[in-house]
Structure formats: C-alpha cells, structure tokens
Amino acid sequence: MHFVFMGVSGSGKSTVAMRVAERLGLPYAEADVFHPEANIGKMSSGTPLTDADRTPWLESLAAWIAEQERTGASTVMACSALKRAYRDILRTGAPGVCFVHLDGSTELIASRLRERSGHFMPTGLLTSQAATLEPLAPDEDGVTIDIAPSAEEITEEAVRIVTEALGTARR
Template identity: 75%
Template sequence: MHFVFMGVSGSGKSTVAGQVAERLGLPFAEADSFHPEANIAKMSQGVPLTDADRGPWLTTLAEWIREHERRGEATVMACSALRRAYRDILRTGAPSVYFLHLDAPTEVIAARMRARTGHFMPAGLLASQAATLEPLEPDEPGMRIDIAPPAEDVTDAAVRAVTARLRG
C-alpha cells in the first residue's frame, strides 16, 4: 500500500504524513522536494503552476512509488494531488495507492498558513489551490480527514486509518 496525504497548501500534509511515516516506520516522500527549481521559483513568486509544469513532477513521484512497490515496501507521501488527473498519474506507480485528503474550511487553513514560516508557498495562492481542488470521487480509493481538531488528534486519526488499511 502507498498512502498519499493530499490537500491544499497549509493543510498539514507534510507534518501529518511525516509523523505517520515515522510512527509506522515507513519510507516517506515530501513531494515538494521533487519539484524542479523552475516550479519552486514560480510558486515563490505567487505564480500558480500549470499542468505542463506539474506533469514531469507527478511522473517522478509515480516512479518513486513504483520503485518502492518493486521492493515490496509500503510508503507515505505528502503531495497536493489537487485534481483527479494528478491522482491518476500517481496511481500509475502501483495498483494500491490510497489517498488521505486533509481538509478543513479555507479560513482554518488560511490562518495556519499565515502563522507558519519558512515555506515557499505564499498564502495568496490558497484561493487558487482551493479553486483547483477536486475532492476524491466515490470510485477513488481514499478518505477525508478533518484537520480542524488539534494536530495530535489529526495525526492519531491518520495513523489509525493507515494501520487499518495495512492490516487489510
């Protein structure tokens, strides 16, 4: 199984996914670290990425999943995966990719974004990401996790969800 924690910037994907991977001893990938410099430069300037910008990046992420699938390793990834088409690319990496959509009202996420430091994604792009977001469809393997509760509760819920899927 490969678990992709998805959602808009500021939803806690990196934090929650990293903690889940650490608690369960699973390999972890932060999708942002796979972005080419050109993509990071655009986002840092407040310019939304195009699908052409995202395509090679998503393919690289699917390849990371595929490599771990070959090794028989379950994985955890933090990736926005805002559109179904992007999730479809990630699913080419392995037959068992499961999405955990970290979600809350935009106001909650915006407040969290204003409070954080050291991230290249400016809070001004949240509206663009929220407009782009296509929630999981009924035929997509995954679930929504409410991120409004305290961070520790969100992580605990995510660990329970991943553990349950791993146990089958």
Template identity: 65%
Template sequence: MHFVFMGVSGSGKTTVAVRVAKELGLPFAEADDFHPRSNVDKMAAGIPLTDEDRRPWLHELADWIGEQEALGESTAMACSALRRSYRDILRAAAPGVCFLHMDGPAEVILGRLEARSGHFMPSALLQSQLQTLEPLEPDEEGREFDVRADSDTLAGQALEYVRERMRGTGA
C-alpha cells in the same frame, strides 16, 4: 500500500504524513522536494502552477512510488494531488495507492499558512489551490480528514486509518 497525504498547502498533510511514516517505519517522500527549481521559483513569486508545470513532477513522484513498490515497501507521501488526473498519475505507479485528504475551511488553512515561516508557498496562492482542488470521488481509494482537529488528533485518526488499510491487505 502507498499512502498519499493530500490537500492544499497549509492543510497539515506533511505534518501528519511524517508522524504516520515515523510511527510505522514507512519510507517517506515530501513531494515539494521533487519540484524543479522553476516550479519553486514560480510559486514563490505567487504564480500558480499549470498542469504542464506539474506533469513532469507528478511522473517523478509516481516513479518514486513504483521504485518503492518494486522493493516491496509500503510508503507515505505528502503531495497536494489536487486534481483527479494528478492522482491518476500517482495511482498508475503501483497497486494500492490510497489518498488521505486533509481538508477543511479555507479560513482555518489560511490562518495556518500565515502563521508559518520558511516555506516557499505564499498564502496568496491558497485561493488558486482551492479552485484547482477536486475532492476524492466515490470510486477513489481514500478518506477525508477534517483539519479543524489538532495535529495530534489528525495524526491519530490517520494512523488508525493506515493501520486498518494495511491489515486489510496483509501489507
């Protein structure tokens, strides 16, 4: 199984994904680390990425999932995965890609963005991400998690969900 913790910047996807990966001993990938410098520079300047900017990045992430699948590893990844078409690219990499959508009110996420430091993504891009976001559709494997919960609660809920999914597949 491959678990992609998705959502807009500031939703807590990395915090939760790291905790779940550590608890279960899963290989972890932070999608931001796969961005080319040009994408990081563009976002840091407050310019939203286009689908064309994202496509090579998404394929590189899918390659990582495929490599882990070939090794027989289940994984955890933090990735915005905002559009269904982006998730389709990730899903095509291996069977058993499941999405955990960290979602909640824009004002909660904005507060988190404004409180953090050291990240290239400015809070000014939140609105663009929210406009791009396509929630999980009924036929997509995954679940939504409410980010109004504290990080311990979210991590516990996500861990329970991942464990259930892994038990169900024998992974």
C-alpha cells in the same frame, strides 16, 4: 500499499504524513522536494503552476512509488494531488495507492499559512489551490480527514486508518 496525504498548502499534509511514517516505520516522501527549481520559482513569486508544470513532477513521484513497490515497501507521501488527473498519474506508480485528503475551511487553512514560516508557497496561492481542488470521487480509494482538531488528533486518526488499511491488505 502507498498512502498519499493530499490537500491544499497549509492543510497539514507534510506534518501529518511525516508523523504517520515515523510512527509506523514506513518510507516517506515529501513531494515538494521533487519540484524542479523552475516550479519553486514560479510558486515563490505567486504564480500558480500549470498542468504542464506539474506533469513531470507528478511522474517523478509515481516513479518513486514504483521504485518502493518493487522493494515491497508500503509508503507515505505528502503531495497536494489537487486534481483527479494528478491522482491518476500517481496511481500509475503501483496498485494500492490510497489518498488521505486533509480537508478544512479556507479560513482555517489561511490562518495556519499566515503562522507558517520558511516555506516557498505564499498565502496568496491558497485561493488558486482551493479553486483547483477536486475532492476524492466515490470511486477513488481514499478517505477525508477534517483538519479542525489538533495535529496530534489528526495524526492519531491517520495512523488508525493506515494501520487498518495495511492490516486488510495483508490478509
């Protein structure tokens, strides 16, 4: 199985996904690393990406999932995956892609973004991302986790969810 931790910038997806991967010994991918320089430049300057900007990036993420699937590895990835169409592209990488949506109030996420340093995504793009976000539909494989608790509590819940899903998949 492949677990994509999704949500807007500042929702904690990278932190939680990395911790889950470390605790469970699963390969981890940070989607931001897959962005071409042009995308990072646009976002750094406060310009939202277009679907045309995102498509090659999403396809490279799906290819990473497919590569891991060929080795028989379950994986963890942090990726915004804001729209269903984006998640559909990620699902082309392998069967068994499950989304873990880290969700919270815009106010909470904005406060976390203001406290963060060293990331190319400016706080000003949160409004654009929140407007773009399409929550998981009932027919999509995934769960939503509230991000109001501490990062450790969120991680514990995520580890439980992933562990249970892996146990069910192996039966």
